[in-house]
Amino acid sequence: MAKRHPGLSERHRKIMEFLTKFQDANGYSPSIRQIGDSIGVKSTSLVDYYLNQLLEMGYIERENRISRSIRVLTPLPSESSLPSKVADAIRNAGNAISDLISIPIAGRIVASAPLPMPTSDLNYYDAESSVDIARSLLPSRDVSELFALEVDGDSMIDAMVNDGDIVVMKKTSTANNGDMVAVWLDDKDETTLKYFYKEAKRIRLQPANPNMGPIYVEDPKSLRIMGKVVLVIRQIKSVAG
Amino acid sequence: MAKRHPGLSERHRKIMEFLTKFQDANGYSPSIRQIGDSIGVKSTSLVDYYLNQLLEMGYIERENRISRSIRVLTPLPSESSLPSKVADAIRNAGNAISDLISIPIAGRIVASAPLPMPTSDLNYYDAESSVDIARSLLPSRDVSELFALEVDGDSMIDAMVNDGDIVVMKKTSTANNGDMVAVWLDDKDETTLKYFYKEAKRIRLQPANPNMGPIYVEDPKSLRIMGKVVLVIRQIKSVAG
DNA sequence: ATAATACACGAACATACGTCCTATGTCAAG
DNA sequence: CTTGACATAGGACGTATGTTCGTGTATTAT
Numbered sequence: 001m002a003k004r005h006p007g008l009s010e011r012h013r014k015i016m017e018f019l020t021k022f023q024d025a026n027g028y029s030p031s032i033r034q035i036g037d038s039i040g041v042k043s044t045s046l047v048d049y050y051l052n053q054l055l056e057m058g059y060i061e062r063e064n065r066i067s068r069s070i071r072v073l074t075p076l077p078s079e080s081s082l083p084s085k086v087a088d089a090i091r092n093a094g095n096a097i098s099d100l101i102s103i104p105i106a107g108r109i110v111a112s113a114p115l116p117m118p119t120s121d122l123n124y125y126d127a128e129s130s131v132d133i134a135r136s137l138l139p140s141r142d143v144s145e146l147f148a149l150e151v152d153g154d155s156m157i158d159a160m161v162n163d164g165d166i167v168v169m170k171k172t173s174t175a176n177n178g179d180m181v182a183v184w185l186d187d188k189d190e191t192t193l194k195y196f197y198k199e200a201k202r203i204r205l206q207p208a209n210p211n212m213g214p215i216y217v218e219d220p221k222s223l224r225i226m227g228k229v230v231l232v233i234r235q236i237k238s239v240a241g
Numbered sequence: 242m243a244k245r246h247p248g249l250s251e252r253h254r255k256i257m258e259f260l261t262k263f264q265d266a267n268g269y270s271p272s273i274r275q276i277g278d279s280i281g282v283k284s285t286s287l288v289d290y291y292l293n294q295l296l297e298m299g300y301i302e303r304e305n306r307i308s309r310s311i312r313v314l315t316p317l318p319s320e321s322s323l324p325s326k327v328a329d330a331i332r333n334a335g336n337a338i339s340d341l342i343s344i345p346i347a348g349r350i351v352a353s354a355p356l357p358m359p360t361s362d363l364n365y366y367d368a369e370s371s372v373d374i375a376r377s378l379l380p381s382r383d384v385s386e387l388f389a390l391e392v393d394g395d396s397m398i399d400a401m402v403n404d405g406d407i408v409v410m411k412k413t414s415t416a417n418n419g420d421m422v423a424v425w426l427d428d429k430d431e432t433t434l435k436y437f438y439k440e441a442k443r444i445r446l447q448p449a450n451p452n453m454g455p456i457y458v459e460d461p462k463s464l465r466i467m468g469k470v471v472l473v474i475r476q477i478k479s480v481a482g
Numbered sequence: 483a484t485a486a487t488a489c490a491c492g493a494a495c496a497t498a499c500g501t502c503c504t505a506t507g508t509c510a511a512g
Numbered sequence: 513c514t515t516g517a518c519a520t521a522g523g524a525c526g527t528a529t530g531t532t533c534g535t536g537t538a539t540t541a542t
Contacts, residue, residue, distance in 0.1 A: 042491070043490065045490085049489080067308035068308055134372075134375060160403050283521065284520065285499085306501080308499055
């Protein structure tokens with residue numbers, strides 16, 4: 001259950017350290033160039049390059065084209081500097097009190113229709129329905145991007161997901177190899193849940209059910225990643241039938 | 242020594258609210274223009290104007306000429322409009338503990354072996370591992386009879402349950418029609434998860450996967466119900482393969 | 483040796499974003 | 513009525529910042 005830390009170069013480590021430190025000290029993220037300075041690199045593109053790797057590896061998150069929008073997801077264990085009382089307090093308040101997270105249920109997921117997405121980042125409130133999940137079950141510290149969908153129909157059984165199941169997803173448009181993602185296939189006009197693998201010239205979508213074969217997507221453009229699945233919950237509801 | 246909070250106009254309040262909300266949701270501050278949008282103001286200068294006032298009054302901090310560098314210093318009191326996380330946290334603080342129940346993981350479930358059962362009702366403590374589940378996800382009021390098992394191997398895919406999944410079960414030796422039960426089949430020498438239906442002269446065990454056929458047990462004696470499944474949890478763990 | 487790949491630099495570019503200046507309207511005090 | 517403080521709008525301007533592209537150099541695979 002512990003996060004994997006593969007191939008983190010010295011540079012990567014330094015960047016992560018700088019990110020957390022800077023965030024902690026200033027309350028906002030550094031710019032690309034500031035990161036470059038911190039590791040002695042003059043080229044912004046190189047920093048961008050590293051940031052993308054860290055993103056791939058799931059260490060950080062960024063918003064496209066938005067300044068200083070880097071979020072550190074897995075702070076490295078090496079923290080000894082907590083200058084900001086505020087940050088500290090907030091952090092403590094976060095994980096000390098709310099072990100239970102309420103995730104809005106954005107709608108139902110059907111193979112034949114696109115994914116309903118939470119209408120905005122701000123409407124936690126009006127979600128009429130939601131699921132409560134223990135924080136310990138979730139990989140991400142960042143709760144804001146999580147939403148849940150209820151599976152409608154049998155069309156996802158090849159993903160080992162059945163009618164009535166609840167999938168908790170994280171909003172994203174990129175995926176790492178091995179992630180289970182919800183994708184919209186343009187040519188097939190359908191939504192599907194599959195494991196994502198980027199291969200040399202194509203993308204392999206592997207069903208969770210080991211008995212079923214993968215499908216391949218040659219054109220990355222025709223595949224829209226809507227989010228990655230982080231949790232599946234099935235309440236057995238003793239239905240007669 | 243608390244800061245004075247004089248003359249906070251509706252606009253000020255709205256801005257503060259938006260700031261905290263946005264920060265909370267995105268992990269970084271909004272831009273001037275985003276703030277403007279949020280309060281229905283087109284002019285960036287006006288937003289700047291307000292921000293300076295808030296700064297004067299000690300509500301926020303900003304860095305000159307740095308994007309998205311606003312820090313909220315004094316989150317507004319109560320007001321019923323706090324960002325959800327905090328609000329929820331506070332609200333739940335009292336009953337959070339009781340809403341979350343810790344279920345011991347008794348062992349692993351394999352088709353080829355009997356179910357490991359919790360040795361006694363009292364050994365919550367020494368359970369090295371456990372899962373935390375929100376009470377709202379569980380049907381049963383009675384926590385003491387619940388235990389969890391981790392699925393080992395692919396042998397349960399006909400129950401739509403895969404390697405690594407966690408099944409939460411309620412200890413029982415009887416079942417009602419429609420329950421999903423874990424049963425030990427004497428003649429086959431295996432454990433399986435199936436929906437339980439008592440028919441006229443036999444018992445029908447129906448896989449969760451609608452594509453697969455049922456199996457029938459003629460002799461009720463050769464079937465031992467170990468418990469009924471109340472919840473299945475699958476954490477997607479992004480493993481390459 | 484050749485090709486492919488990862489790592490690195492710098493510069494050009496587009497734009498997101500903060501700053502600041504001008505104009506307009508309101509309203510209470512002088 | 514005039515004055516001035518305050519609230520609001522619009523936009524010009526400069527720069528801070530993320531993105532992209534062309535190029536170069538090691539390192540590794542074929």
